Amino acid sequence: MSTIALAAPAVPVVPFGPSDRVSDRFDVRTWQPVCVARLHYHLAWSTRGKAPVLAGRRATTLRSILAGLCEERGILLQAIAVTPSQVRLVVSLRPSQLAASVVRELKGRSALALLRQCPDLRVALGGHLAWNDRYAMATVSPRQLPRLTEKLSKLA
Numbered sequence: 001m002s003t004i005a006l007a008a009p010a011v012p013v014v015p016f017g018p019s020d021r022v023s024d025r026f027d028v029r030t031w032q033p034v035c036v037a038r039l040h041y042h043l044a045w046s047t048r049g050k051a052p053v054l055a056g057r058r059a060t061t062l063r064s065i066l067a068g069l070c071e072e073r074g075i076l077l078q079a080i081a082v083t084p085s086q087v088r089l090v091v092s093l094r095p096s097q098l099a100a101s102v103v104r105e106l107k108g109r110s111a112l113a114l115l116r117q118c119p120d121l122r123v124a125l126g127g128h129l130a131w132n133d134r135y136a137m138a139t140v141s142p143r144q145l146p147r148l149t150e151k152l153s154k155l156a
Contacts, residue, residue, distance in 0.1 A: 038092040040083065040145055041099055043105060045087055048128040052084035058118050062087065065113045069106055078145065081155035090140060090149055091150040099137060106133050 047053055054062060059082040066089065068107035070077040093102060111130035115122055121130065140148055 001086055037095055039095060039099075040090065040092050040140040040142065042080070042138045042140050043089045043091060043101075043106075043135060044104055044137075046132050048083050048125055048132055049132060050085045050132070052085070053124045054082050054120060055084050057082075058114070058121060061117050062110065062114055064115075065110050066106060069092060073102070073105070075102060079149035079152040083150040083155060088152055088155065090145070090152060103135055103137065107135065139145055 020105055034061075062082055064082055066080060066087075067077055069075075070091065074094070075097070078090040080090075081088045091102070093099060114130060
């Protein structure tokens, strides 16, 4: 179970006195996170019709697209494996990030960027969209995380 706690503010800047505003009594910029929780997920999705089209330049491009999207959104990308017909990721999310929304954004934005950078992919897929509409998601315990990231790095 993950929790987030906040430290108490520093010593009051102005002692309790005539001011009624909290911002006058406390330096509100001193709130710091005491612990930061991350939830780990193993995500997987496949190409439309499980077509083996992710090889060579397409796989390299997809890895860089997904890494850029994760960095942009504050998602900690632990591992990525791109096989010819499947994408597998291990990501760490803050509790405020919804896993389904993260997957939706990663799939949607990566498909658009990949089709833009590799226009021949649309021909290889027969004019279809890049990804199947389904995906797999499993939680990963912190103890299993190193083993799973090692396993995915061997697949890549």
